[in-house]
Amino acid sequence: MSLLTSLHEYLLVKSVDQHQNVRPVEFLDNDSIRPTPAKDRTWTHLTYILFWFSATANVSNLYASSTGLTMGLSMWECVGCTFGGQFMAGCLMAFNGRAGAMYRIPFPVLCRASFGPWGALWPTFNRAAMSIVWNGVNMVQGGQCLYVFLHAIFPSIARIPDHMGSKSALTSAQMICFFVYWLINCAFLIVPVPKMKSLVYIKVFVYYGGAFAMLGWVVSLAGGSPSSLGAPSKVHGEAKSWLICKFLFLGLASCGTFISNAADLQRYARQPSDVILGQILSFPVSGLLVAVIGNVIAASSETVFGELIWNPLNFLDKLMEGERYTPGNRAACAFISLAFVYSTVFSAIFENSIPAGNDIAALLPRYITVKRGFFICAVLSYAICPWYLLATAAVFITFLSSYQIFLSAIAGILLCDYYVLRRGLLHIPQLYTANASGIYYFFHGFNLRGFCAYLVAIAPNFYGFLNQMGVAAPLGIRRFYFVAYPVGLLVAFGVYYLACLIWPMEGVEVTREWKEPEDYWDEYDPDRVEGVEGVPATIGVRSETTANSA
Template identity: 50%
Template sequence: MAWVCRFETKEYREGRCENRHQWLDNDDLRPIPVQDRTYTWRTYFWFWLSANATPASFYGATTALAAGLSLWEGIACQLAGQIIIAAILCVNGRAGSVYHISYPAIVRASFGVWGGYWPVINRVVMTLVWTGVNAVQGGQCTYVMLHAIFPSIARIPDVFPANASALNSGGLIGFAVFWIMTTSFLHIQIPKLKWYIYIKLVFFVMSCIEAGGIGPVARQGSTVHGTMKSWIIAQYIWIYCANCATYASNAADFMRYAKKPNNAFWPQLIGFPLSTLLVGLVGNIVGSTSQVIFGDLIWNPITLLDAMLTRDYSPRTRAGAFFLALGFTYSSIFSSIFENSIPAGNDLAALWPRFITVRRGFYIAAVVSYAMCPWYILGTASSFVSWLASYQIFLSAITGVMLCQYYIISRGHFIVPDLYTTKPSGLYWYSNGWNYRAYVAYVLGIAPNFYGFLGVFGVHVTTGAQREYYFAYPIGLIISFMAYWGLCILDPPKCMSRHDEWKEPSDYVAPEDESMVGDNSSLETNKEKGNLTNVSLEVLEA
């Protein structure tokens, strides 16, 4: 027999489960069945080594060199920022690994079952942008492959304007080929995709070994000094942190597949900054070689590879470029799926669950991301960094509210069925499905950073405002966290814990999880009756 944690009494469950609202619920938004929780600690550790193993990760690594820092200073800034965001990612995704539900469902606990739509829309925008960005970068890889085979593709007249330098007419062909290859893999079930993580990592490592080489730039010092250097260091630490703001907010989307909750914590806390350190190191070294070969710093490694192919179109160079580009292309495909398609699919499914499943969301995201013209974002290093930093003010405010809700207000205790119901008796109904406390905290978290946010898009702002904006992510996170806590103290919601004890279950199993019927396995569950409010423990006979 197996002990299984069941929320509430049978009558309670039937009353609430039968009242799941069609605009809030579908199979993809419900807790992952036990049989599909297949990601172990090894999966999560290698996940980030594989997920960050893409040429797109090189971009952030080399922009610090363009700002005047040395290679090693840039790497140190990147590592510091990634350690900070890894900690936020792990603690914010904890609810996903325990309750096995996605970000769109979790955010309803703090913003309300209807109010949760706006945070999902916020995150949808960013995931769509990143889906397009990675598709452009993957298209560049595919273009190099095609260029190595067909030299005439480089002679196609360019119809793109000059400021769309990340993509030319030949690159558009590569983009289309890459899009077709990526969408062909989207039919694979998510739990079965973990094996492609390991294959992808092998491909990328082999490509980097062939592409790498240390140039004199790697041994040069910084070109900025004094106070200016200090501010640049601060800027890039938080840029590298904010670069992964989407991961921190939607961590539950991939942590929900954990076999056990702790499988997703320590491996990511270590693996995430380690992976970005290794990829950043390779990115800076590869970028520095362009100074030796061409006399200029080429921050896009794919552009560097194509430049080498253009300069020397010998059979040896063509073969090398093809296989390097093939490895980069394969890496980009699965990075796009894990980092963009899966979160976008979860978000879009939450916006219209009656008609959109996660898989349908994959394909919708692929189409919409193209319409956003993402090649403009990748036109220059400076514009790319601006996009990395700009949207952080919205995501940091959402993350701050979510963290406060789970750790302070709910004390780790979610009534999962109430996340899918519009019954006024539901714990997360608040006021007509909206929690004003979360929205006030959200606005207060954005307000101090909004002036600096305008400066990113060309509005003239003071030097002080520019520097204050360097710290936009922690400012938004802390202010929204404290504001939400204070508002809940002044006007306690029904879901606010009246006791100080921690109420998180060891692992949640949904009452309707049919995979547990007849299960004799040693599933780790709650056995302490006092751990949760209104919890009944049932013994399932094998």
């Protein structure tokens, strides 16, 4: 056997059947993207409540809301916009992730029902790119957190000459910390996702412990009442109304990856109902709490330093400058920044590595598992040089808003397909085959209805998107782009529905009957045959039979 043949055999993903025998798989199939087996459905009500409560528990959300202060909004207007946007996002997550909770399938497999087995590669690639970018952003923040921690212990790190330039959010010393943080992140990717429950619980307490500690500290430094805490907005009239509109829907658009990620995370639920409360309630409430903390910290900076510091990590580092480099300040900054390091590691994993791993695995299932996808994501997140995304508040706002039109169109199509057209019924085995006789094969593996809706939904917002990338545009176009996410979602929903009425899809009939099965177990799940404690094997068999007969 030649070296190339041996390498090829090593890279091929080995899949097994319900009897643990190696099974032949097609090009679109491997065990890691199949429905989650019963033994891995371990996430409960509590897990999802704390997970979504911790979803906003990262450094970027501390200053995502407070960036509105730099544009002239008051603190409470910033907080209200963040809460409103994230409440809408939480509701969309609950709906968009339902198929993942019921059938235990990830986002890229769900896309095959709407775009076809080959057509689904585009939305999968699109979402993978966004997850990789967000992963890089989280890693930049992790490197900054680690720098603050090391600066509190080793003052000499601040004297390392900087060769990164003004367009970088990281200095040379912070780049060293970025690399160390990247290695730490990669080390945790080895942990299987179903066993990460305890890490979710720990993250909530560690992050909020550090955030509240910083809040109490900086408010005390500001004399107990920051001067700008109750300050009115600096803009008025029409300009203020449009600015509120911008940040309200920016709060929604910045959760675009969360909305599309929902299926990837819900597939580990014990039962579909376990996920609802966490998404609709704890996610926006957590966003509200983080926004208040972030805005109060930013407001305190004006009293303490005489200038608005929107990044809390820069705030911490300034608290150790000059005569402030005292043992007490160093200890406080060390503990707070270490809490942020921990929380940022798992923000990157839960919210970016897991979705990207699913996407990358679905792009080439014969050779890539979800776990291999994690590490590919980590390498690409380094390669895109994310430290240039966070240099200023304006760059960060532009980054948040620029990708929304693509994800909103995909979300609208998936919602229409699952709820209105298919009424909750998916034929799971056929989502893993490119057989021309399959009901999801459509036109040579592409559902032209889905791509028609996708392009039409992007069109109204594309000029605004180009403006975000530097192309000049009139004021009306710039303002219309503020509502790009809901416009893209609703247009995609409506156009896809009309396209399917004009050109009906095979296996879809217009009916009011809800067709979701009682439960679904994968055909290769060993517990479906042997039974699992408290759940007879007949449940899985009955449910699949119900789904197929419907």
